[in-house]
Amino acid sequence: MSERIDVSIEHRHAPPDESGRPHPNTCPKCGSHYRDDELAEHLNVCPQCGHHFPVHARERIQQLVDADTFAEEAAELRSDDPLGFFDLRPYPERLAEAELSTGLGEAMVIGRAAIEDQPCQLAVMEFGFMGGSMGRVVGEKFARACEGAAERGAPLVSVTTTGGARMQEGILSLMQLPKTVCAVEDLHDAGGALISVMAHPTTAGVLASFASLGDVLVAEPGALLSFTGPRVVQQTTREKLPEDFGLAESNLRHGHVDAIVPRPELRPTLGRLLRLFADGR
Amino acid sequence: MAGEAEQLRLRSQLSRLRSLPLLRGAKLSGELERLQRQLDRIVAEPSDEEIWRSVELARHPDRPYTLDYVERLLEDWFELHGDHHHGDDAAVVAGLGHFRGRTVVLVGNQKGRDVKERTRRNFGMAYPEGYGKAMRAMELADRHGFPLLTLVDIPGAYPGVTAEEHGQGGAIARAQALMARLRVPVVTCVIGEGGSGGAIATALADRVLMQENSIYTVISPEGCAAILWRDAGEARKAAAAFKPDAAHCLELGVIDAIVPEPEAGAHTDPDESARLLGDALAESLELLETHDGDELRRQRRVRFRTIGQIPATR
Numbered sequence: 001m002s003e004r005i006d007v008s009i010e011h012r013h014a015p016p017d018e019s020g021r022p023h024p025n026t027c028p029k030c031g032s033h034y035r036d037d038e039l040a041e042h043l044n045v046c047p048q049c050g051h052h053f054p055v056h057a058r059e060r061i062q063q064l065v066d067a068d069t070f071a072e073e074a075a076e077l078r079s080d081d082p083l084g085f086f087d088l089r090p091y092p093e094r095l096a097e098a099e100l101s102t103g104l105g106e107a108m109v110i111g112r113a114a115i116e117d118q119p120c121q122l123a124v125m126e127f128g129f130m131g132g133s134m135g136r137v138v139g140e141k142f143a144r145a146c147e148g149a150a151e152r153g154a155p156l157v158s159v160t161t162t163g164g165a166r167m168q169e170g171i172l173s174l175m176q177l178p179k180t181v182c183a184v185e186d187l188h189d190a191g192g193a194l195i196s197v198m199a200h201p202t203t204a205g206v207l208a209s210f211a212s213l214g215d216v217l218v219a220e221p222g223a224l225l226s227f228t229g230p231r232v233v234q235q236t237t238r239e240k241l242p243e244d245f246g247l248a249e250s251n252l253r254h255g256h257v258d259a260i261v262p263r264p265e266l267r268p269t270l271g272r273l274l275r276l277f278a279d280g281r
Numbered sequence: 282m283a284g285e286a287e288q289l290r291l292r293s294q295l296s297r298l299r300s301l302p303l304l305r306g307a308k309l310s311g312e313l314e315r316l317q318r319q320l321d322r323i324v325a326e327p328s329d330e331e332i333w334r335s336v337e338l339a340r341h342p343d344r345p346y347t348l349d350y351v352e353r354l355l356e357d358w359f360e361l362h363g364d365h366h367h368g369d370d371a372a373v374v375a376g377l378g379h380f381r382g383r384t385v386v387l388v389g390n391q392k393g394r395d396v397k398e399r400t401r402r403n404f405g406m407a408y409p410e411g412y413g414k415a416m417r418a419m420e421l422a423d424r425h426g427f428p429l430l431t432l433v434d435i436p437g438a439y440p441g442v443t444a445e446e447h448g449q450g451g452a453i454a455r456a457q458a459l460m461a462r463l464r465v466p467v468v469t470c471v472i473g474e475g476g477s478g479g480a481i482a483t484a485l486a487d488r489v490l491m492q493e494n495s496i497y498t499v500i501s502p503e504g505c506a507a508i509l510w511r512d513a514g515e516a517r518k519a520a521a522a523f524k525p526d527a528a529h530c531l532e533l534g535v536i537d538a539i540v541p542e543p544e545a546g547a548h549t550d551p552d553e554s555a556r557l558l559g560d561a562l563a564e565s566l567e568l569l570e571t572h573d574g575d576e577l578r579r580q581r582r583v584r585f586r587t588i589g590q591i592p593a594t595r
Contacts, residue, residue: 077591078592079591080591080592082533082589083522083523083524085522085523086522087509087510087518087519087522088509088510136589136590136591137591140591143586165477165499165500167499167500167505167508167509167523168523169499169589170498170499170522170523170524170525170533171497171498171499171523171524171525171529171530171533171535172533172535172588172589173499174477174478174480174481174497174498174499175481175535175585175588175589177453177454177457177478177481178457178461178481178484178485178585179585179586179588181454181457181458181461181485181585182461182485182581182582182585182586183586184458185458185461185462185582186582203450204450204478205477205478205499207450207451207454208438208449208450208451208453208454208478208481208482209453209454209457210454211450211454212450212451212454212455213454213455213458225450226445226449226450227438227440227444227445227449227450227453227478228438228440228441228444228445228449232440232504233440233441233442233445236440236441237440237441237442239441239442241442242442245442245445246445250446254446254447254448255448256448256451
């Protein structure tokens with residue numbers, strides 16, 4: 001009998017990789033470990049404890065939309081390097097690396113789709129692309145998604161997972177906040193709706209712009225939704241942080257989101273919301 | 282020695298600067314020579330040292346703050362307090378006043394001058410309540426057709442537990458959304474630190490100006506250095522990389538004009554700084570007053586829709 005290579009649930013702790021980071025398929029909450037197919041089958045939610053693992057943009061779209069209804073738009077857009085930004089490495093190198101590792105041209109995928117037979121526009125972020133940061137291309141794609149939604153009279157569903165604005169584009173990335181805000185305002189003026197789904201993490205510049213402007217704000221369980229992250233708050237203020245600082249649950253308690261929706265219920269929930277918005281028109 | 286292409290670029294920049302309405306008016310004609318000198322300095326690509334000097338001057342403890350300008354530029358100032366909902370954030374001031382003969386609403390960030398006032402004003406770092414106050418003042422302006430002036434001088438929105446619990450991100454988003462809906466002329470000037478989301482919350486304006494030695498940043502130089510260089514001590518390098526100075530912001534199309542300061546910086550002559558700022562604000566308002574409300578709003582959104590256009594698609 002060949003030696004088993006797959007680590008399954010009974011192997012509670014998979015060995016960390018060379019860098020010392022825990023394996024991405026190991027649940028950080030309960031330590032359970034899964035094969036890729038096991039995780040995919042459960043929508044990347046830990047069957048043991050309910051922890052929500054990250055979901056890549058393409059996978060997310062597949063989880064949410066009716067089969068074969070997604071038509072991607074603006075996939076050709078790529079960032080350039082407006083500032084000639086160089087930190088420890090040149091920005092174009094980071095962009096190229098992100099594209100190679102994610103297979104995506106930027107940190108947001110937009111397009112048309114249907115969810116439970118309801119037409120909608122989608123704008124889905126990819127955390128794996130430079131921390132899901134928002135530079136000019138992400139801002140442009142989101143603005144185009146708003147315009148597409150307005151033109152088609154279909155609601156826009158955004159799914160965010162992001163560390164905020166992209167530092168490498170300097171002040172131009174800050175300008176994506178007002179840009180996306182203006183796009184949402186135009187969408188609203190045209191009678192369109194925005195349903196904002198906030199996955200872990202949705203922070204800083206994206207939380208402080210379009211993600212917070214949805215007609216309905218939905219969060220995934222355990223998602224960090226804070227303008228400033230816990231580490232910086234701790235360092236700056238030396239305050240003792242509550243255990244659930246900035247998490248979706250804390251945001252719900254303080255009145256900043258409408259609902260926390262576990263991933264298996266997300267598709268039906270969006271279907272219901274899309275029907276409600278469609279019937280009101 | 283700059284190459285030919287470089288000189289051409291500088292010349293075109295200079296002519297662009299010259300054509301700015303801010304520098305055209307007769308009010309400034311007596312000072313053309315001094316302005317020209319400043320322009321030469323502005324137009325030349327700022328060196329890393331000059332960028333860092335802007336950072337230092339923007340944070341200079343004697344730099345005039347919002348209320349210093351209010352005192353010098355507005356008559357009959359009546360300060361509004363509180364968001365009328367939860368609290369009064371002293372890091373944001375808002376009020377009504379007469380500016381050169383007309384009623385305006387002014388919203389600004391406010392730092393403190395001494396230890397006690399600095400603490401009271403939370404070093405200029407706003408809570409969501411501050412944005413609530415700002416929004417209340419903006420709505421008042423819209424309701425009564427008063428132009429809105431905003432002065433930006435904030436290191437960043439306050440990064441604290443209570444601020445988060447009160448919805449810091451959402452407050453910043455909603456303040457911008459409100460500004461995108463206003464039907465009155467809106468002019469913003471960055472007068473010190475334009476720190477990230479905390480700044481843009483009150484800067485979604487028809488015309489955006491920066492004082493010569495102010496900075497406008499997506500993240501503080503220290504914050505950027507801590508993340509990308511893993512060392513907050515590399516703030517100079519970070520600032521040189523993300524170019525937060527007024528000249529670069531103008532070149533990138535983020536702002537419409539640079540407001541000159543007295544030769545050695547605004548803090549050396551607050552009266553003169555106020556006069557220069559007042560002229561710039563008045564000229565901007567003049568430019569906007571012929572537009573009706575819907576048109577202003579439409580153009581304001583177009584402005585932000587088109588800033589920093591991405592390169593042509595491949």
